[in-house]
Each structure stands twice: as structure tokens, then as C-alpha cells.
Amino acid sequence: MPRPIILAVALSSYLSWRPSLDIMFTLSDLLFLLGLGLLASRHRLPLQPFGALQPAWLMSFTVMMAGLLVASLGARDPSRWLIVAMQYAFAWVVLPFAIAGHGRAYATTLARALVAGMVAMEAFGILIYVSFQASFEVARKVLGLDFLSGNRRLGVFATDANWNGAAIAMTLPFVLFLWRAGRLRTAAMLVAFAVLLVSLLLTASFTAFSSAAIGLAIFGVIAGIRLPRWVVGGLFAAALVVSQTGLMLPETFNKRVAGAIENGDISEAGTFTGRVALIDDAWSMIEQHPFSGVGVDQHRVISKLKAPVHNMYLLVWVEGGLVALLGWLGMLVVLVMVALSTLRRERDVAGLVLAVLVTFLIFSAASPHMYARLWSVPVILSLAMAHGGAVRWTPRAVAALVSRRVEA
Numbered sequence: 001m002p003r004p005i006i007l008a009v010a011l012s013s014y015l016s017w018r019p020s021l022d023i024m025f026t027l028s029d030l031l032f033l034l035g036l037g038l039l040a041s042r043h044r045l046p047l048q049p050f051g052a053l054q055p056a057w058l059m060s061f062t063v064m065m066a067g068l069l070v071a072s073l074g075a076r077d078p079s080r081w082l083i084v085a086m087q088y089a090f091a092w093v094v095l096p097f098a099i100a101g102h103g104r105a106y107a108t109t110l111a112r113a114l115v116a117g118m119v120a121m122e123a124f125g126i127l128i129y130v131s132f133q134a135s136f137e138v139a140r141k142v143l144g145l146d147f148l149s150g151n152r153r154l155g156v157f158a159t160d161a162n163w164n165g166a167a168i169a170m171t172l173p174f175v176l177f178l179w180r181a182g183r184l185r186t187a188a189m190l191v192a193f194a195v196l197l198v199s200l201l202l203t204a205s206f207t208a209f210s211s212a213a214i215g216l217a218i219f220g221v222i223a224g225i226r227l228p229r230w231v232v233g234g235l236f237a238a239a240l241v242v243s244q245t246g247l248m249l250p251e252t253f254n255k256r257v258a259g260a261i262e263n264g265d266i267s268e269a270g271t272f273t274g275r276v277a278l279i280d281d282a283w284s285m286i287e288q289h290p291f292s293g294v295g296v297d298q299h300r301v302i303s304k305l306k307a308p309v310h311n312m313y314l315l316v317w318v319e320g321g322l323v324a325l326l327g328w329l330g331m332l333v334v335l336v337m338v339a340l341s342t343l344r345r346e347r348d349v350a351g352l353v354l355a356v357l358v359t360f361l362i363f364s365a366a367s368p369h370m371y372a373r374l375w376s377v378p379v380i381l382s383l384a385m386a387h388g389g390a391v392r393w394t395p396r397a398v399a400a401l402v403s404r405r406v407e408a
Contacts, residue, residue: 071320
């Protein structure tokens with residue numbers, strides 16, 4: 001296994017580690033390219049990372065990009081399509097060849113790298129959070145974009161507290177999966193889980209907290225995890241104390257998340273009102289351009305709110321029209337089909353895939369364009385657990401695959 005790919009997965013959420021914040025090309029991306037080069041030189045690239053569903057995946061991706069292209073040709077800045085298309089292609093078409101289709105042992109090694117990279121980042125973030133008391137402006141200058149936000153939400157190297165929360169929520173199921181598989185000792189699992197949980201609270205993200213809870217519940221039910229009674233009792237007692245006293249909960253978490261949960265009113269969660277306004281604005285634009293779209297990255301330009309809607313479905317529809325939306329939905333269907341196919345074989349793997357995928361689907365309704373590698377790497381890696389070894393990319397294998405397609 002190429003070591004650059006191991007490091008790339010570990011650093012996949014370190015989005016601020018790049019030469020320019022204007023260009024999404026990180027140290028992780030560079031390592032992925034190096035690793036892909038090594039795999040290609042050794043004839044180790046898989047022919048179909050997603051197995052039999054690979055053609056459907058590529059077709060859906062092509063439809064989405066075609067819809068965005070047609071809409072962008074008549075936009076003010078059609079060059080934006082090329083940039084965004086390259087980002088999506090790298091995140092969702094190229095990276096599967098580096099991560100999936102190499103067998104369970106390969107995927108497990110990468111999963112351990114993902115957990116290690118996230119725990120290291122979050123542990124460092126917690127240390128800075130409790131020790132760094134300078135102003136927001138100083139924090140941004142010293143630590144980078146939104147390592148600590150203006151209201152002291154923890155974004156670390158993910159450059160955004162919500163994105164950091166999403167990365168944590170998608171990593172937590174991997175911690176439990178590796179522990180169940182015997183690839184993570186109990187002590188290490190508890191430390192990793194505690195670090196990630198504390199960081200999740202410090203992000204003060206309602207979406208991240210709720211999706212993490214749902215994802216862990218899904219994994220626990222499907223995988224059949226049974227915790228010792230003393231652990232259950234301790235967790236219940238701690239939750240009761242915290243809920244009644246607010247002890248140890250960050251002030252921002254209490255304002256943005258705890259109140260909404262306690263009162264059962266989602267309108268109290270974070271920036272819910274502002275996001276609803278963006279959704280209303282997007283719907284009004286869709287009514288004007290239901291089929292054609294306004295072009296890539298043009299929603300923020302022509303919107304009266306001057307910001308993109310934080311909903312991937314609506315954003316793709318606004319910018320690429322109905323065709324692009326159908327392509328994106330087709331990609332999601334492929335992901336769900338791969339996830340469901342594991343239910344009959346291995347419940348632990350099925351629990352992992354569904355837990356990660358549900359978190360991703362929840363965030364896709366609360367995020368703009370999702371080509372940052374912190375979105376794609378956990379999803380692809382969970383699917384790599386479900387899909388074992390694959391035929392390697394060799395001239396003979398390609399010829400055999402083409403022959404089967406022609407005969408069909």
C-alpha cells in the first residue's frame with residue numbers, strides 16, 4: 001500500500017493545509033496524486049471501485065456535470081464550470097480508485113489512518129481552545145481560517161465549525177467499527193471517542209450533533225452493539241447531570257444546540273432562520289429557471305441575499321437545472337444501493353456504511369457544493385469496506401470488460 005495514500009486519508013479533513021485558500025488543492029490532494037501514481041506504476045489500480053454499480057455511478061456523475069455545463073454556457077462566468085467540474089471529478093471519480101476496490105485489509109488500514117488523523121487534529125484543537133484567549137482576528141492570523149470562529153466554535157483545520165462537526169460525525173462510526181473488528185483496543189477506542197465527542201460539542205453544530213447521534217444509533221442497532229451495564233449506567237448518569245445543570249457544556253453549544261434540543265424547536269438551532277431565508281430565495285429562483293439553471297457559482301451572484309443556498313439539492317437544481325439535480329440524485333441512489341447490499345452479508349459493515357451515509361445525506365441538505373475531500377473520503381472509505389477486491393486495471397482486464405459490455 002502506498003504510504004502517501006495513508007497520509008492523504010489521515011489529512012483529508014485538513015482543508016486549511018493548502019497554498020491558497022482560493023484554490024481547493026490541499027496537502028492531502030497532493031499525497032493522493034502521488035499515491036495514485038504509485039498504484040498505476042504497479043498496475044494496482046482497480047478497474048471498477050464500486051463494482052457492478054460503477055457504470056451507473058459514472059453515468060450519474062456525467063449527467064450532473066452536463067446539466068451544470070449547459071447552464072453555465074449562458075452564464076456570466078462559464079469558466080467556473082471547469083473549476084468546479086475538476087473538483088467534483090477528483091473528489092468523486094478519481095479518489096475511489098485510490099481508496100476502494102483494494103480489499104478489506106487495505107480499507108481497514110485507511111480507516112485507522114482516518115481515525116488517527118481526526119483524533120490528532122481534534123486533540124490539538126481542544127488544547128488550543130482551552131489555552132488560546134486572544135481575539136478572533138489574532139486567532140485567524142495565527143491559526144488559520146476559522147480555526148476558532150468569532151463566537152468560539154471549533155473549526156480547527158477544516159476551516160469551518162460545521163464542516164469540522166460533519167467530519168467528526170462521519171468518523172465516530174469508524175471508531176466503533178474498528179473496535180468491533182479488533183483493530184482498535186478498548187482503551188484507544190475510549191480515548192478516540194472522548195476526544196471526538198468533546199470536539200463535537202465545541203463545534204456547537206446542531207446538524208453535526210444530531211447526525212452523529214442518528215449515525216451512532218444506526219450503527220449500534222444494525223451491528224448489534226451491547227454495552228456493559230456499568231457503561232450504560234455511567235453514560236445515563238452523566239447525561240442526566242449535564243442536562244440538569246449544563247455542567248461542562250460550552251456556552252456556544254448551550255446557545256446554539258442545547259436549547260433547540262431541550263425545547264424541541266429547531267428554529268432555535270444555530271442559523272436556522274438565515275438558512276430558511278436562503279432556501280426561500282432558492283425556490284423562487286427555481287420557479288424562474290426550473291430546467292435551464294443559472295450556471296455554476298452564479299446563485300450567490302444573482303441572489304438578493306448574495307450567498308449560496310446551504311442545501312446541495314436546491315443548489316444543484318438552481319445552478320444546473322433539473323438535469324443536474326437528477327444526476328446528483330442518481331449518484332446518491334448508487335451510494336444507497338451499495339450500502340443496502342451489505343445488509344445481507346455483514347451487519348457491522350452495513351452499520352458503518354449506513355451510519356456514514358446517513359450523516360452525509362443529512363449534511364447534503366445543509367451544505368453548498370460538496371466536493372471538499374472531507375465529504376468524499378469517509379463515504380468512499382466506508383463503501384470500500386463493503387466492496388472487496390476488484391479486477392486490476394490492466395490491458396487484458398480492460399479488453400475483457402469492454403468485450404462483456406459489447407456482448408451485453
